[in-house]
Amino acid sequence: MKGVPIQSFSRAIAALKAINRNRSMTMMEISRAANVPYPTAHRIVQTLLYEGLIEQEPARKRYRPTLLVQSLSSGYQHDGVLVEAARAPIVDLTRKVGWPVSIAIRVGKNMMLCDSTHANTSLTFAQYYPGFTLPLLDSASGKLSMAYADDDERAQILKWMRADQDIDPNYLAAAELALNAEGIRARGYAVQGRNYFNHTPGKTSSIAVPIFKQGRFEAAMTLVFFASALKLENALESYLPEMLATARTIGEALDKAVAEPVAA
Structure with missing residues (x-):
């Protein structure tokens, strides 16, 4: 039936995504991340090793991605202009407000980070790199x-x-009922009271605003802050105007990139 995934293939992809996202994992960590039994994780890892997509770290029973994983994206050019347009503005925003800011696009059933400023501030519990994914809902x-x-x-x-x-x-x-797409569009932003699908579950909150290109939604720009440091309503009052202004700046740069002819 159309649209039904091959389970074994989906599991292998889940394992590879987890290894790529975490940079280095044990077999047990891979098993948990891919939600598969240990023997299945072992077979997946052996296949990925054979195909050259991962390698075992020297003297450690941990596995990490190889450069071949990066080559899988060589034909995909969506976010290059977006990252170029967004980099300076989000660094400036983090410099002003202190908190890390990220740019994400939808990839399948997840949001994938294209860039972030976690490395530009001490106000973060963990580092996040391009390729890290978050659930849509x-x-x-x-x-x-x-x-x-x-x-x-x-x-x-x-x-x-x-x-x-x-x-x-x-x-x-339940998540579909709680989405309230019309309300989000009316407000012009979305929030997550507690982020549970990251490196520090439950410790951070976030606000996301849209980036538009030629009037259409292109990406989300998200500011993440310690849940214990700020109430959501206070964060909105303090940071939303700056976030919206930054998103507009990025959108204007995207529109300009579309309008300008590509140099030969």
Whole structure:
């Protein structure tokens, strides 16, 4: 049936994504991250080793991605202009407010970081690099992306998620009801009170605003802060105007890049 994934292939992709995201993992960590039994994780790792996508670290039973993983994206050119347009503005924003800022786009059922300023501030619990993914319905950037998606596109994404055996249908139904896409578009931002799908579950909150290119949603810009340091409403009052201004600056740079002819 169309749209139904091959489970073994999906598991191998989940393992490779986890290894790439975490940079180095043990077999048990891979098993947990990919949500597969240990023997299955072992077979997946052996296959990825054979294909040259990962390697075992010297003198340690840990596995890390190889440069061959990076080569898989060689034909994909979506976010180069976006990162170039966003880099200076998000660094300036972090310099002003102190908190890290990231740029993310939707990739399948997740949001993927294209760039972030976690390395530019001490106000972060962990470093996040391009390629790190967050769930669509449990992140501020994901909610924002879903809200600005066309109705047909949003319906198709939710259909894919319902077909995913790894997603609890009760969770999905509750998250879908709580999305309130119309409210997010009316406000012009989305929030996540507690971020549970990152390196420090439950310790941070986030606000995401849209970046537009030629009037259409292009990416989400997210500011992350310690949940213990600020209430969400106070963070919105303090940072939302600067965030919206920064997003507009990035959008203007994207529009300019489209309008300018590409140099030969």
